Amino acid sequence: MRLAMLGVRGSTPAPGPEFVRYGGHTSCVAVLPDDSAVPALVLDAGTGLRGLGALLDGAPFRGSVLVTHLHWDHVQGLPFCPPLDHPGARVDLYLPSPRPLETLTRVMSPPHFPITPGGLAGAWRFLPSACGVIEGYAVTVAEITHKGGITHGIRVEGDGVAIAYLPDHAPQAGYAAAAELAADVDLLLHDGQFLPGEQATADAYGHSTVADAVAFAARCGARRLVLTHHAPARTDDALDVLAKEVEVARQGDVLTP
Incomplete structure (x- = not known):
């Protein structure tokens, strides 16, 4: 298993010369199997999803997208990714909601956006987040602490390794379910949006500091x-400066757990 980091930014994209080396796109990770460069499993659908086409070499996407939560920086890439919005696409979109299509339509519909999810080309299924085997991987989801609606952390196991993906998480507000989800993983991708001196802001918005x-x-x-x-x-x-103390994700990197 390898993880292609398509978007590593939080809250809003960050364009400009000060953000070139680490990237400005928001949350999106493609899971690459050991025996292929073509992903069938994607975690989150922020603006980084636009980079999925480079991994597919022009082919439509056929697989599953697991979304941690419905905040804009985790779904805004959905209508802007040609391999997904394609007549030949087959997309299972998993959302943390018992009524996933209804919930996504609240985010993506006029007057906020020109089309509804039903306007996307290809064969789409809108499914509640679930544990089980998805695209050949053992997937476990659990609700974790983050403000503004249901947020799930995701554990993915396959190819002899386990990873956990918790891009929005406030462990200082309670971490039992999240700790079980991430127990003994080979690689933990975790929210590091704020510095220790910004703890009050992290608490207010339900995020983590680097120390947390x-x-x-x-x-x-x-x-x-x-x-x-x-x-x-x-x-x-x-x-x-931060990278001298702890490893930080960089857009365009491919991580091997």
């Missing part, structure tokens, strides 16, 4: 921690 993330990774026995969901104002130079 490091402590959480130690509690759950993660073998490797990589911070993601970087603050939109966190420049390349600022992330370089």
